[in-house]
Amino acid sequence: MKKLKNILGVVLSMTIGVSALGCGANPPNNEAPKPVNSYEVADVVKPDLMWDTETLFATIPETKTVETTNEKLEFFKFKSVGYTPKQLSETWVFACLGVPDSTKFPKPEGGYPAVILVHGGGGAVFPGWVSWWNQKGYVALAFDTYSNQLTKLLTKEVNPEGGVPERHGPLNDNVNDKLNSWTYHVVASIILSNNLLRSHQDVNPNLVCLTGISWGGVATSFASGVDKRFACFAPVYGAGYLYEDSNWTNLGSQAFMNSLSGTDLEEWIKYFDPSSYLSYNVKPTLFVSGINDNCFSVENRKKSASLVKGKKFFAQHSVLGHGHVHNKTPEIFEFFEHVLFGKQISLIDGITVSQGVATLNYSSKRFDTVKFVYTVDTDKDSHAWNFQTQVVNPVNGVYSIEIPNGTTAYLFEVYHSDISPYCIFSTEIYFS
Secondary structure, three states: HHHHHHHHOOOOOOOOOOOOOOOOOOOOOOOOOOOOOOOOEEEEEEEEOOOOHHHOOOOOOOOEOOOOOOOOOOOEEEEEOHHHHHEEEHHHHHHHHOOOOOOOOOOOOOOEEEEEEEEEOOOOHHHHHHHHHHOOOEEEEOOOOOOOEEEEOEEEOOOOOOOOOOOOOOOOHHHHHHHHOOHHHHHHHHHHHHHHHHHHOEEEEEEEEEEEEEEHHHHHHHHHOOOOOOOOOEEEEOOHHHHHOOHHHHHHHHHHHOOHHHHHHHHHHHHOOOHHHHOOOOOEEEEEEEEEOOOOOOOHHHHHHOOOOOEEEEEOOOOOOOOHHHHHHHHHHHHHHHHHOOEEEEEEEEEEEEOEEEEEEEHHHHHHHHEEEEOOOOOOHHHHHHOOOEOOOOOOOOOOOEOOOOOOOEEEEEEEEOOOOOEEEEEOOOOO
């Protein structure tokens, strides 16, 4: 793959288990600027990881070109870990990479910021998602999370060199076969993708971010506790406590975890539920979702976010259907710019409740509309809740509202119409 190899410099042939270069090997500039707004907290390392991170962090994978009809982006496969059910000693993960137009975005000193994009179930490598980030001035890399690829005409097909077939994320992973699990493979792919970006001559290795949608959000949550080299994270929809979520437990025999109990279930949770990784995330993290997301419950998202030790931000939309809707979550870009470069955003500090009145707390105001989002539903399954909204008008810069009688859950969301009608930050959800 001539073009990508030229960009990467010296691309090393990779065999998992053999260390070739140090972590973040061959950075384009050893003095590349670091994030100016890092919200640093003390690191904490998860013990008993499935991955040989020392080896994986040190490995720049071999790549090979895949020809397509799109000439603006680079399509390729990178070598990854083996998959024994297919008798593959190595797999080749399909991926796409794009670089900003240098005439519109001259390369900064130290290199461009970069982002890894992780799709969800039913998805694929989306070239449009990569291009969206290129048009924001970011190098972007998307990879396939299952054993799929794109044809020359950019339609999805099975990748014969790929590993785990398409299924419900980690729900069918088996603790007795960890190295063939979806969790093991997707996090390995994230680490290797990070290595590719960090060694890219146009990328600032200190400014690499990670975001994923749905099962990609789950994968982002896993990686947030494993690969500490990322500057920040933005999981969309995906949350932990999958074994408590009716949307997934209702799958019955389709979810291997449903057949487990006692210590067997505890082992599954230890290795395959995001809740076991999020408490090792010490980086700024933006949790993005629709408040009534039908796949991951609002309760489990709140519990998941509470585990993160890094600075937490929220963008919980009152209207955001579940899907690959990257163009309807522009707050992710605003969040990245804030963490990487100190760009001012609305800093929402939660809610104060006094005598039945809820008041939005904020320390930086860059929004023009505030809505109070609430439900009076009492169903034990939060997937069944219906939310209502009320516009809140400020009084001397204070946004307060009397909480409606019977409210069981609520939050404030703030709109930034100067950026986009879809750009929303919010408080976390509160339960009465």
